[in-house]
Amino acid sequence: MRETPSAPSGPLTPLVDPFQRAITYLRVSVTDRCDFRCVYCMAQDMTFLPKADLLTLEELDRLCSAFVARGVRKLRLTGGEPLVRRNVMTLVRSLSRHLASGALEELTLTTNGSQLARFADELAACGVKRINVSLDTLKPDLFRQITRWGELSRVLDGIAAAQAAGIRIKVNAVALKDVNEHELADMTAWAHDRDMDITFIEVMPLGEIETHRADQFLSLDSVRETLSRRFTLEPLAMRTGGPARYMRASETGGRIGFITPLSHNFCESCNRVRVTCTGTLFMCLGQEDAADLRRPLRQSESDEALHHAIDAAISRKPKGHDFVIERASAAPAVGRHMSVTGG
Numbered sequence: 001m002r003e004t005p006s007a008p009s010g011p012l013t014p015l016v017d018p019f020q021r022a023i024t025y026l027r028v029s030v031t032d033r034c035d036f037r038c039v040y041c042m043a044q045d046m047t048f049l050p051k052a053d054l055l056t057l058e059e060l061d062r063l064c065s066a067f068v069a070r071g072v073r074k075l076r077l078t079g080g081e082p083l084v085r086r087n088v089m090t091l092v093r094s095l096s097r098h099l100a101s102g103a104l105e106e107l108t109l110t111t112n113g114s115q116l117a118r119f120a121d122e123l124a125a126c127g128v129k130r131i132n133v134s135l136d137t138l139k140p141d142l143f144r145q146i147t148r149w150g151e152l153s154r155v156l157d158g159i160a161a162a163q164a165a166g167i168r169i170k171v172n173a174v175a176l177k178d179v180n181e182h183e184l185a186d187m188t189a190w191a192h193d194r195d196m197d198i199t200f201i202e203v204m205p206l207g208e209i210e211t212h213r214a215d216q217f218l219s220l221d222s223v224r225e226t227l228s229r230r231f232t233l234e235p236l237a238m239r240t241g242g243p244a245r246y247m248r249a250s251e252t253g254g255r256i257g258f259i260t261p262l263s264h265n266f267c268e269s270c271n272r273v274r275v276t277c278t279g280t281l282f283m284c285l286g287q288e289d290a291a292d293l294r295r296p297l298r299q300s301e302s303d304e305a306l307h308h309a310i311d312a313a314i315s316r317k318p319k320g321h322d323f324v325i326e327r328a329s330a331a332p333a334v335g336r337h338m339s340v341t342g343g
């Protein structure tokens with residue numbers, strides 16, 4: 001991997017969008033492939049992108065480094081399943097140089113945990129301090145139904161290995177009506193008992209799947225109501241610039257996050273952008289507008305064209321999204337799957 005990307009002529013300025021929001025957080029999908037087929041995320045029979053369309057690990061490194069040079073302080077690798085990308089640790093090792101230099105505050109990932117036992121020690125050695133693990137149930141049979149292909153015990157082993165390596169784990173669970181709805185309080189107690197925060201996510205209308213979204217949708221207002229029967233919930237002021245709001249359960253001392261992209265608007269403080277594994281930059285998870293960064297990456301060894309493309313894209317970052325799940329329409333608000341944009 002290259003040590004330093006070549007810079008364009010002139011100083012590299014921090015990225016600020018038209019609404020004066022500094023862009024300090026980049027999420028990068030390193031693959032659209034996955035070893036699971038979660039029912040809300042993918043169709044059973046997914047067609048994945050041709051390998052040649054994917055950015056190489058070197059290109060991903062160049063792209064991330066360009067954003068770091070423009071003031072991105074937090075980098076999250078996601079997917080698809082980031083840990084099934086071949087040789088992904090080469091990328092993590094290379095990106096960790098930005099942690100060592102102090103340019104990057106945090107290098108992290110969102111994973112389904114299936115490969116975590118294998119990679120936990122190396123991730124910790126690269127300076128990864130926190131990881132989000134997606135886990136929607138603690139019942140092995142239900143886990144298999146939700147993920148179609150997954151094995152719960154592997155994820156639990158992965159979490160244990162990461163914790164043993166000194167990595168903090170946050171559990172992310174998608175709240176699914178009638179599916180894990182009645183287990184969410186037990187999952188909270190389980191997570192807090194193991195010193196993990198837990199965040200609940202509402203289903204978002206991304207990509208065509210077989211099931212109707214409105215049948216899966218469970219409002220987090222209702223989840224909060226259920227949890228408040230078991231825990232005393234104190235609101236926390238903590239904000240991350242993202243869609244999560246946090247509460248503390250007095251009985252456990254642990255935190256509970258609520259990501260409610262549909263019921264509440266969180267866009268005014270948005271500090272993030274997303275890049276797909278093909279180098280498409282999405283300025284908003286809920287809008288179609290995008291910029292191609294693969295062409296400028298491939299067109300020259302220098303990063304000048306890349307920086308120009310990034311500038312042009314950030315100048316178009318919209319004020320917010322307009323997600324709606326309508327009963328009348330089964331069509332998703334946004335055609336791409338979450339596994340393409342990255343969660």
Ligand code: SAM
Pocket residue numbers: 034040041078079080081082110111112132133134172173174201202203204205206338339342343
């Ligand atoms: N494979 C990794 C994982 O599952 O953590 C990373 C990618 S996955 C797309 C990131 C997150 O998006 C997961 O927590 C997943 O539950 C969530 N997700 C996927 N599709 C979603 C949808 N339609 N609505 C809400 N969350 C979704």
Ligand code: SF4
Pocket residue numbers: 034035036037038041042079080081112134339
């Ligand atoms: Fe794979 Fe993550 Fe999507 Fe599940 S949510 S299918 S683990 S990418």
